[in-house]
Amino acid sequence: xxxxxxxxxxxxxxxxxxxxxxxxxxxxxxxxxxxxxxxxxxxxxxxxxxxxxxxxxxxxxxxxxxxxxxxxxxxxxxxxxxxxxxxxxxxxxxxxxxxxxxxxxxxxxxxxxxxxxxxxxxxxxxxxxxxxxxxxxxxxxxxxxxxxxxxxxxxxxxxxxxxxxxxxxxxxxxxxxxxxxxxxxxxxxxxxxxxxxxxxxxxxxxxxxxxxxxxxxxxxxxxxxxxxxxxxxxxxxxxxxxxxxxxxxxxxxxxxxxxxxxxxxxxxxxxxxxxxxxxxxxxxxxxxxxxxxxxxxxxxxxxxxxxxxxxxxxxxxxxxxxxxxxxxxxxxxxxxxxxxxxxxxxxxxxxxxxxxxxxxxxxxxxxxxxxxxxxxxxxxxxxxxxxxxxxxxxxxxxxxxxxxxxxxxxxxxxxxxxxxxxxxxxxxxxxxxxxxxxxxxxxxxxxxxxxxxxxxxxxxxxxxxxxxxxxxxxxxxxxxxxxxxxxxxxxxxxxxxxxxxxxxxxxxxxxxxxxxxxxxxxxxxxxxxxxxxxxxxxxxxxxxxxxxxxxxxxxxxxxxxxxxxxxxxxxxxxxxxxxxxxxxxxxxxxxxxxxxxxxxxxxxx
RNA sequence: GCCAGAGUAGCUCAACGGUAGAGCACCGCUUUCGUAAAGCGGGGGUUACGGGUUCAAAUCCCGUCUCUGGCCCCA
Numbered sequence: 001x002x003x004x005x006x007x008x009x010x011x012x013x014x015x016x017x018x019x020x021x022x023x024x025x026x027x028x029x030x031x032x033x034x035x036x037x038x039x040x041x042x043x044x045x046x047x048x049x050x051x052x053x054x055x056x057x058x059x060x061x062x063x064x065x066x067x068x069x070x071x072x073x074x075x076x077x078x079x080x081x082x083x084x085x086x087x088x089x090x091x092x093x094x095x096x097x098x099x100x101x102x103x104x105x106x107x108x109x110x111x112x113x114x115x116x117x118x119x120x121x122x123x124x125x126x127x128x129x130x131x132x133x134x135x136x137x138x139x140x141x142x143x144x145x146x147x148x149x150x151x152x153x154x155x156x157x158x159x160x161x162x163x164x165x166x167x168x169x170x171x172x173x174x175x176x177x178x179x180x181x182x183x184x185x186x187x188x189x190x191x192x193x194x195x196x197x198x199x200x201x202x203x204x205x206x207x208x209x210x211x212x213x214x215x216x217x218x219x220x221x222x223x224x225x226x227x228x229x230x231x232x233x234x235x236x237x238x239x240x241x242x243x244x245x246x247x248x249x250x251x252x253x254x255x256x257x258x259x260x261x262x263x264x265x266x267x268x269x270x271x272x273x274x275x276x277x278x279x280x281x282x283x284x285x286x287x288x289x290x291x292x293x294x295x296x297x298x299x300x301x302x303x304x305x306x307x308x309x310x311x312x313x314x315x316x317x318x319x320x321x322x323x324x325x326x327x328x329x330x331x332x333x334x335x336x337x338x339x340x341x342x343x344x345x346x347x348x349x350x351x352x353x354x355x356x357x358x359x360x361x362x363x364x365x366x367x368x369x370x371x372x373x374x375x376x377x378x379x380x381x382x383x384x385x386x387x388x389x390x391x392x393x394x395x396x397x398x399x400x401x402x403x404x405x406x407x408x409x410x411x412x413x414x415x416x417x418x419x420x421x422x423x424x425x426x427x428x429x430x431x432x433x434x435x436x437x438x439x440x441x442x443x444x445x446x447x448x449x450x451x452x453x454x455x456x457x458x459x460x461x462x463x464x465x466x467x468x469x470x471x472x473x474x475x476x477x478x479x480x481x482x483x484x485x486x487x488x489x490x491x492x493x494x495x496x497x498x499x500x501x502x503x504x505x506x507x508x509x510x511x512x513x514x515x516x517x518x519x520x521x522x523x524x525x526x527x528x529x530x531x532x533x534x535x536x537x538x539x540x541x542x543x544x545x546x547x548x549x550x551x552x553x554x555x556x557x558x559x560x561x562x563x564x565x566x567x568x569x570x571x572x573x574x575x576x577x578x579x580x581x582x583x584x585x586x587x588x589x590x591x592x593x594x595x596x597x598x599x600x601x602x603x604x605x
Numbered sequence: 606g607c608c609a610g611a612g613u614a615g616c617u618c619a620a621c622g623g624u625a626g627a628g629c630a631c632c633g634c635u636u637u638c639g640u641a642a643a644g645c646g647g648g649g650g651u652u653a654c655g656g657g658u659u660c661a662a663a664u665c666c667c668g669u670c671u672c673u674g675g676c677c678c679c680a
Contacts, residue, residue: 068675076609079674166675167608174677178608181675209673213616222653222671281679327680332606333671335678345680446680483680514637541637549641563639575640582640 031151033187037062039099039150040089040160040186041069046142047088048073048182051081057144058120058170058179065196066185070168072120077180082162085182089160096140096154109134109145120170120179121145159193160186203440208492209338215497215505215554218339227336227343229485234505237534238491239484241503243324245376245601246348246481249369255320255350260302262326266292272301273458277427281329299325299349300452300477304459307353312463317473318354318362324484325349339489346484352476353461356402359474363410363432363449366478370434370447371416373480377491378500378603379436381447383416386424386431393427395453403451403474404430428454438494446482446490451475498577501557501597501605508594509551510537510572511544513563520567524560524587533594548575557605560590576605 041060048071049055058070071077104112106125113121125145128134136143137150162184170176187193204210212218217235220228231239247257266285269275274282278297285292296302303321312319326346335341352362367383374381385407388400407430411418418432425431429451435443452475455461462470481487491499501507508528510521518539525537536556538547544561551559560572566584573584597605 079610164674165609168676169607172677174607178676180608183675220671226671329679332678334606334608334676336672341679347680448680479680481680486680511640512637513639516637543636543638543643544640545638546642547640552641559640561640565639573640 034062035149036151036158036188037067037186038148039154040158040184041067042099042137042139042142042144042146042150043089043093043096043154043160044085044162044182044184045069045071045144046092046140047085049142050088050092051084052077056120056179057118058168059124060144066163066183068168068181068183070170070179070181072177072179077165077182079165082165082182086160086162092140092142093154098153099137099139099150101135101137101148101150102143103133103135106134109136112136112143113145118145158186158188159190160184161193161197199440203442203493206440206493206496207338208340208489211492211497212338217492217505225343226333227331227341229339229342229344235488237505238499238503239488242481242484242488246324246373249373250320250322250350253320253365253369255322258303258306258321258323260299260306260323260325261296262328263293263295264301266294268301268305269294269297271458272298272304272455274298274301281331283328283330295328296325297327297329299323299327299347300351300455300475303349303351304455304461304475307461308459312353312473314355314463314465314471317463318352318358320350320352320362322348322350339485339492342483342485345486347479348481348484350478352478353463353473354476355463355465355471356406356474359403359406359451359476360409360413362476363407364413365410366449366476367411367414367416367432370449370480371414374434374436374447376601376603378494379438381434381436382443383411383418384421384424384433384435385411385418386421386426386433388425388430389423389427393425394457395429399453400430403453407432407449407451426450426452428452436490438490439496440493444486444490446487447478447480448482449476449478452477498555499557500601500603501594502601504555504557505534506536506551506554506556507533507598508535508558508560509547509554509556510535510539511547511551511559511561512537512539513544513561515539515541517562517564517567521560521562524562524572527587527591528594531591531595533598552577558590558594 038061041062045057045060048069052071052073052075054074056072058072060069061067106128109125110122113125125134133147134145135147137146137148138144139154162182164183166181166183167178168181169178185193185196187196215234216232218232219230220226221230224230266275269282274297282297283295285294287293302325303323306321307319324346326344328344331341331343336343352366354362370381385404387404408418411432421433424433431448431450433445434447435445436447437443456472456475461473461475463473465471499505510525512518512521518537521537521539525535528535538551548559555577557577559575561575562572566572570587571584572587572590573582574590575582596602
């Protein structure tokens with residue numbers, strides 16, 4: 001078992017490394033890539049001023065894969081203007097020569113910006129703390145307030161591309177005016193740029209929205225409104241496997257299933273505090289028998305009602321209750337995105353009610369569960385301990401300390417290292433969030449474990465302890481998939497639509513060479529089906545070339561081809577996804593292999 | 606929600622003021638074939654929806670819905 005896990009992890013790591021290779025840029029030249037990109041953002045700004053006189057400038061930093069610069073322009077910027085800007089950048093770069101840094105006093109700086117009418121830059125210069133240096137960087141007669149650092153000159157070889165235009169609020173605050181942002185990227189070599197662009201193409205190819213259409217996995221509909229996912233049968237099959245796996249893990253760890261309604265009286269959410277703290281994200285009330293009801297945005301109040309239904313003894317704790325609970329949240333239209341950001345989604349939600357003493361053990365249990373689940377899908381992950389927020393939060397300092405200590409202790413027990421996310425906790429308690437890395441090297445937030453001091457208080461939860469005293473239980477919220485929709489969307493991209501055998505919507509396709517071999521194939525299909533495998537028998541009149549093409553298009557893991565030779569020897573010719581070479585094996589041997597792959601939830605295929 | 610762009614057959618796209626088209630998919634007939642598209646034929650669109658301009662609108666204008674890229678927020 002241990003070696004099997006190691007093999008899984010190794011396989012996943014190799015695939016991650018291979019795919020991520022595209023985005024790792026080697027360090028070269030005397031300046032880091034981020035410095036080059038920052039300088040190219042200046043170059044772009046100077047080009048924009050040349051082409052759009054009267055432009056106001058915001059900020060223009062380097063970011064993870066490139067840079068951006070925010071502008072306020074007299075006219076809307078269209079994507080097709082990017083080429084013009086690029087050409088102007090090349091023209092300026094040719095004659096630019098050196099990049100020169102000058103230091104000024106606050107007054108001098110303000111005067112220089114005033115002269116050019118740069119209102120955003122003026123605001124920026126005013127917010128530079130006293131005592132800090134105020135510098136400008138200039139090239140080709142164009143200067144910008146900037147702390148640097150920058151490359152020394154523009155006549156070095158470098159390669160860039162402007163990518164897209166977008167809107168962005170000044171200083172990220174939606175009360176401020178919206179500026180136009182141009183994103184781009186830059187590299188020291190042509191090859192690195194080409195490699196990065198190839199990686200972006202690969203990301204595009206793996207986009208779950210495209211694959212979702214191509215593989216007939218899911219859809220959304222204008223008739224239903226944005227943010228609601230319709231799972232097609234093929235993705236339904238994947239989800240059933242995910243749910244089965246999920247439940248197997250939970251059952252083995254002492255969780256019990258609960259089921260709660262989707263709608264409840266508004267008063268329930270008033271008691272829970274959701275109305276007050278979460279109201280903007282909740283759907284409007286509906287009147288039932290003249291009383292207001294709400295669609296649930298979270299599952300916790302429902303689980304609490306079950307807890308409260310009778311007195312609880314310390315003997316029962318910890319209680320671990322789990323539900324695949326579908327919740328609905330009003331998300332602003334602009335944030336919706338495929339399966340990754342939706343308005344209705346199913347959380348693999350669970351609430352653990354326990355004593356303070358039990359907390360570290362419970363946390364360790366959850367973390368182990370997270371690790372087992374994520375690694376089965378081939379994800380690497382990082383765990384972050386999120387501590388008390390600076391602004392409002394509830395609970396005494398002592399309670400927070402104890403909970404954080406319990407989270408740390410639990411993580412140590414489970415052998416999971418924690419990064420620190422200072423002040424990132426919820427107002428009601430500290431938490432551990434997981435970021436998992438997919439095959440393309442991108443990070444996603446899914447799993448979370450949260451301590452909650454708020455709800456037990458609000459609902460006055462209690463248990464009777466050994467000494468007969470009523471005490472307050474601690475509540476742990478945790479979700480591992482987070483949202484089935486989001487996790488599945490990430491999975492589609494992670495696998496590029498090539499689901500491993502255990503998850504594949506169709507696991508095996510049988511292809512008879514002639515009609516006469518159809519009966520043999522149907523028999524084998526029935527055998528495989530009886531094993532619980534998802535099989536299709538392609539015994540219609542089409543030519544076999546076409547069937548192979550179709551099955552390959554659907555990314556079916558195994559094609560079994562049977563003609564005269566196979567029928568005679570009770571064999572099948574196995575054509576494995578993405579493998580040129582094929583082998584002819586006894587059917588029983590294939591069946592055993594398929595069983596094994598499914599049972600172990602192998603990532604190998 | 607905000608800024609910008611877009612919505613034509615199931616999918617990918619063409620037509621960009623003058624009769625809405627192609628490839629793939631789908632259906633039918635023929636073909637029974639040894640490894641990634643067999644041949645022939647056929648059906649399918651109130652051009653997202655609603656209004657307007659015009660002799661004439663997929664095409665121009667306005668509104669709504671949905672989507673895309675971002676901002677903000679988040680599972």
